[in-house]
Amino acid sequence: MKGGYTGKILRVNLTSKSISRIETEKYMEFGGGHGIGSAIFFDLVAEQLPFDAFDPRNLIIIVASPFAGTMMPGSGRCEVQGLGPMLYPIEWFGHSNFGGRFTAQLKFAGWDGIVVEGSSSDPVWINIIDDKVTIESARGIWGMDTWDTQQEISRRVIPGLKYGEWSELAGDDGFTTQIPAVVCCGPAGEKKSRLGALLHGPGSQAALCGFGGVFGSKNLKAISAIGSGTVPIADPKAFMEARLWYRQFQWDVDNPREVERFNTRAWSHNSGRPSGGNTLNGQLPLVPARVAACASCPRACRLRLATADSNESVCAGTMAVRLERGAPLKLSRQANDLMQKYGLGHWQFMPLQVYVQNLYKRGILGKGKKIESNLPFELMGTIAYVDTLMKQISNREGVGNDLAEGCARFAEKYGLYEEDVNSGVLNLAYWGTRDHYDPRIQVEWAFGSLFGERDLMLHSFANHNFHWMANSGDPYLTAEEAARLYSEALVPYNDDPYLADFGDGPTGIYSDSKVKLIAWVKHYEKFWIGGGGFCGWRWPQTFTNNTADRRGATPHAEQRFWNAVTGDNRTFVDHMSVGHRIYTLDRSIWVLQGRHRDMEVFPDYIYDRKSPGHIMPMIVDGKWTYARGEGRTLDRAKVEDFKTRFYKFEGYNPDNGYPTRATLEKMGLKKVADLLQKRGRLG
Amino acid sequence: MSGGKKPSGEGVNAKKYSRRDFLVTGGTVVAVDALMTNNLAAAAVVPAAAAAPAPTSYPVSKGYLVYDSKKCAGCTTCMLACSLTHHGVESLSLARIQIMQDSFGKFPNDLKVAPCRQCVTPVCVQNCPAGAAFVDAANGNIRRIDSNKCVGCRTCIRMCPQQPHRTVWNKFAKRAQKCDLCIDTPYWNEKGGPGGKQACVETCPMKALRFVSEAPDQKETDGYDVNLRNDNWLNLGLVDDSRIVPPIMAAQAKKKPARRSAR
Numbered sequence: 044m045k046g047g048y049t050g051k052i053l054r055v056n057l058t059s060k061s062i063s064r065i066e067t068e069k070y071m072e073f074g075g076g077h078g079i080g081s082a083i084f085f086d087l088v089a090e091q092l093p094f095d096a097f098d099p100r101n102l103i104i105i106v107a108s109p110f111a112g113t114m115m116p117g118s119g120r121c122e123v124q125g126l127g128p129m130l131y132p133i134e135w136f137g138h139s140n141f142g143g144r145f146t147a148q149l150k151f152a153g154w155d156g157i158v159v160e161g162s163s164s165d166p167v168w169i170n171i172i173d174d175k176v177t178i179e180s181a182r183g184i185w186g187m188d189t190w191d192t193q194q195e196i197s198r199r200v201i202p203g204l205k206y207g208e209w210s211e212l213a214g215d216d217g218f219t220t221q222i223p224a225v226v227c228c229g230p231a232g233e234k235k236s237r238l239g240a241l242l243h244g245p246g247s248q249a250a251l252c253g254f255g256g257v258f259g260s261k262n263l264k265a266i267s268a269i270g271s272g273t274v275p276i277a278d279p280k281a282f283m284e285a286r287l288w289y290r291q292f293q294w295d296v297d298n299p300r301e302v303e304r305f306n307t308r309a310w311s312h313n314s315g316r317p318s319g320g321n322t323l324n325g326q327l328p329l330v331p332a333r334v335a336a337c338a339s340c341p342r343a344c345r346l347r348l349a350t351a352d353s354n355e356s357v358c359a360g361t362m363a364v365r366l367e368r369g370a371p372l373k374l375s376r377q378a379n380d381l382m383q384k385y386g387l388g389h390w391q392f393m394p395l396q397v398y399v400q401n402l403y404k405r406g407i408l409g410k411g412k413k414i415e416s417n418l419p420f421e422l423m424g425t426i427a428y429v430d431t432l433m434k435q436i437s438n439r440e441g442v443g444n445d446l447a448e449g450c451a452r453f454a455e456k457y458g459l460y461e462e463d464v465n466s467g468v469l470n471l472a473y474w475g476t477r478d479h480y481d482p483r484i485q486v487e488w489a490f491g492s493l494f495g496e497r498d499l500m501l502h503s504f505a506n507h508n509f510h511w512m513a514n515s516g517d518p519y520l521t522a523e524e525a526a527r528l529y530s531e532a533l534v535p536y537n538d539d540p541y542l543a544d545f546g547d548g549p550t551g552i553y554s555d556s557k558v559k560l561i562a563w564v565k566h567y568e569k570f571w572i573g574g575g576g577f578c579g580w581r582w583p584q585t586f587t588n589n590t591a592d593r594r595g596a597t598p599h600a601e602q603r604f605w606n607a608v609t610g611d612n613r614t615f616v617d618h619m620s621v622g623h624r625i626y627t628l629d630r631s632i633w634v635l636q637g638r639h640r641d642m643e644v645f646p647d648y649i650y651d652r653k654s655p656g657h658i659m660p661m662i663v664d665g666k667w668t669y670a671r672g673e674g675r676t677l678d679r680a681k682v683e684d685f686k687t688r689f690y691k692f693e694g695y696n697p698d699n700g701y702p703t704r705a706t707l708e709k710m711g712l713k714k715v716a717d718l719l720q721k722r723g724r725l726g
Numbered sequence: 727m728s729g730g731k732k733p734s735g736e737g738v739n740a741k742k743y744s745r746r747d748f749l750v751t752g753g754t755v756v757a758v759d760a761l762m763t764n765n766l767a768a769a770a771v772v773p774a775a776a777a778a779p780a781p782t783s784y785p786v787s788k789g790y791l792v793y794d795s796k797k798c799a800g801c802t803t804c805m806l807a808c809s810l811t812h813h814g815v816e817s818l819s820l821a822r823i824q825i826m827q828d829s830f831g832k833f834p835n836d837l838k839v840a841p842c843r844q845c846v847t848p849v850c851v852q853n854c855p856a857g858a859a860f861v862d863a864a865n866g867n868i869r870r871i872d873s874n875k876c877v878g879c880r881t882c883i884r885m886c887p888q889q890p891h892r893t894v895w896n897k898f899a900k901r902a903q904k905c906d907l908c909i910d911t912p913y914w915n916e917k918g919g920p921g922g923k924q925a926c927v928e929t930c931p932m933k934a935l936r937f938v939s940e941a942p943d944q945k946e947t948d949g950y951d952v953n954l955r956n957d958n959w960l961n962l963g964l965v966d967d968s969r970i971v972p973p974i975m976a977a978q979a980k981k982k983p984a985r986r987s988a989r
Binding site: 112113114116143144147151190193194206207208209215216217218219220221222244245270271272273274275276279280282283284286287290293296297298299302306307316317318319324325327328329330331332333334335336337338339340341342343347348349350351354355 | 796797798799800801802803806807809810811813814815816817818819820824826827828829830831832833834836837838840889890891894895897898900913914915925928929931932933954956958959961962963964965966967968969970971972974975978979
């Protein structure tokens with residue numbers, strides 16, 4: 044088998060309870076992960092679109108990358124795809140991913156991926172032990188929280204499992220010391236909450252899109268994978284040499300560079316140093332903890348604590364549930380852990396909690412109000428309050444039944460959407476997901492999300508590297524130096540020196556340079572992030588404090604590792620063109636669902652409300668500088684013009700944003716063009 | 727510094743061995759750990775090598791792997807480097823060093839590191855009925871298994887006194903294998919063994935593994951688990967005792983409140 048692949052993708056039909064396989068080879072031209080998943084989705088169900096996310100025809104697609112199960116740095120994430128019930132106004136074909144070790148175990152079990160279709164008549168879970176796959180009854184598990192679910196399933200997969208000892212797997216003479224890798228939904232997902240996340244381990248969420256709800260709609264509680272097999276490597280020596288070469292880009296834990304400058308907590312996000320992902324153990328006295336990495340990750344941003352609370356949660360997973368100011372961190376850890384146990388998506392719950400409080404304070408929601416609710420608002424800011432809120436959402440009790448539909452649909456039901464979203468009270472900037480970094484300034488994130496289907500949620504394109512470096516107050520590169528290194532890394536647009544100009548001048552946020560940047564972001568997102576199982580906290584690495592010349596690993600590392608693992612002889616640009624192809628395929632699926640350029644607009648607040656400022660590199664008065672852009676609003680006409688140029692650049696019809704036949708056929712996607720034409724939506 | 731032991735630069739009496747390692751009684755060897763846990767399968771009494779009485783002492787290995795189980799991040803890169811360099815494939819089950827984790831567990835018991843100990847008294851060598859497990863005098867007395875001689879009887883696996891056992895079953899070759907400190911790595915252009923490099927040590931991003939030439943304390947069950955952390959580690963906010971204040975935090979506390987965190 045070709046290096047990096049096991050050769051087969053598991054196909055499970057829960058309606059018929061049948062198990063079959065798809066040959067991976069048929070889809071290898073799409074790389075791995077996301078690309079293969081999109082191609083499978085198109086082949087299996089695109090002709091039937093549109094249908095709802097909770098329709099049994101919807102698919103849960105998990106395809107591992109060729110890097111999964113290998114020591115490729117930062118490739119441990121698991122991509123999940125399918126129609127996302129959280130997304131608005133249409134449940135787009137979406138993606139979400141989670142860290143940990145699930146894809147590694149899936150590969151060691153001998154599978155490149157899993158496609159789940161149909162809906163079971165009774166609650167079940169899927170048990171993958173090497174090449175043995177069974178659909179098991181979830182009796183006794185259905186109703187459990189995500190933590191209990193995973194531990195109970197581990198016990199069922201390996202009876203007599205003893206942590207720290209070898210276990211034999213299902214009589215095939217294979218042994219492992221590892222605990223089964225389980226991904227599951229919680230009570231929220233079971234009740235088809237659109238906030239439903241997938242959980243792996245205590246804190247690794249596939250938070251976006253609401254795939255926990257899709258699990259629930261299929262009566263699917265969990266998928267477990269454990270394997271004792273191997274992942275082939277085309278050129279093991281070259282792979283080992285590449286891994287050793289890559290060490291220069293890592294944080295040196297014993298002797299970090301320029302220790303006085305970098306060895307502070309303020310640098311945790313852009314230096315790539317271990318820990319830093321969990322925001323809830325930063326006050327003295329510190330809880331004893333270890334850094335806990337996803338499979339093969341040299342960064343290790345997560346923690347496991349002596350108290351075992353907030354284990355492996357990072358970033359939004361440690362700050363979505365908010366208690367009153369000054370609440371002890373211990374309680375905040377417990378509050379966020381409740382969210383993980385219920386299986387609620389952090390990026391959905393975060394704005395919802397804020398919005399509920401806003402409606403209460405406005406006198407719209409509460410006892411005897413327009414929106415009736417018995418939530419204990421007198422306890423707001425306490426564990427008891429947030430637990431009640433999460434319980435009502437997860438069980439669809441009281442107002443929780445409406446809240447389980449997510450912010451956008453909840454607001455729409457009560458006639459509040461137009462007013463509250465356009466005013467920014469409810470800051471759903473794109474597709475029902477809240478904004479993240481100021482969309483008026485950090486536009487790679489804003490446009491990258493708008494031309495996608497959800498919040499971009501990728502920090503290494505221009506966020507950790509630029510924003511958080513500058514925000515530290517002690518940037519290790521001047522804006523000009525950083526912009527130069529950045530452009531040099533963004534092959535094939537490396538001859539454009541203005542890719543990092545986030546000003547609003549001629550080379551700024553509306554410029555052709557940004558058209559190229561957004562294209563680069565989408566193509567890299569599709570092939571490398573989604574296809575390579577890459578972590579957005581690790582890749583791309585455009586520059587770094589860890590090397591003497593500050594150059595990062597991108598674009599050299601990606602192709603070097605890919606070729607060593609797979610045996611291909613391709614360049615970074617070759618792969619980026621596949622990324623373009625995958626993005627175009629995704630876009631075609633969205634078009635089949637109803638996407639049109641007229642929908643790709645921001646709510647009014649982004650055009651009308653002035654930005655408080657957000658530090659980024661900009662050219663101001665002809666000079667590179669770090670500036671905040673306070674007071675900026677986006678200009679509607681300029682955004683529309685930007686869209687036109689972006690569509691043309693990508694080969695789409697600027698009138699509607701639909702991919703053209705010429706573009707699709709050039710990419711070998713004639714069947715996609717044919718279907719779009721059949722639906723009258725060819726660009 | 728936080729707790730734990732520094733890797734010993736001092737020599738250890740090479741002739742000493744621990745009763746915990748094994749008991750020899752009238753030509754039979756019984757794994758003490760197994761007896762203690764009432765694990766009947768593991769405690770099976772196995773005839774020692776029939777051809778000749780097994781020696782009771784061996785020349786000590788000139789190389790050992792020590793580790794810091796509190797520094798390990800559980801990325802399993804060491805395991806994958808091991809299987810890659812020895813077998814040309816990636817596999818956790820073929821790795822001769824095992825990292826085990828319980829994501830729901832409490833630090834430090836949430837993770838265990840299990841490399842071969844290159845035991846001063848190698849029970850695997852002592853009990854191999856095929857003579858496949860041997861002390862490699864030509865390569866620093868490393869305890870190895872000759873896969874050409876191994877008959878797949880799994881005696882070395884049953885007899886290894888460690889939990890989990892450090893001799894590893896290769897289900898594809900139907901042979902046992904163990905850490906050779908990278909003497910035989912056909913997929914890596916580096917010299918291994920004493921004086922050479924070890925794939926796991928070289929690739930560990932946390933530098934939680936180290937090669938040492940002196941035998942760690944054989945009496946201690948965790949004699950190989952040492953402290954490899956310095957102040958730069960503490961400054962990551964990683965302590966093993968709540969009373970420890972990382973130097974950088976102490977300095978920052980005097981200056982200004984912490985900057986708000988990123989989302």
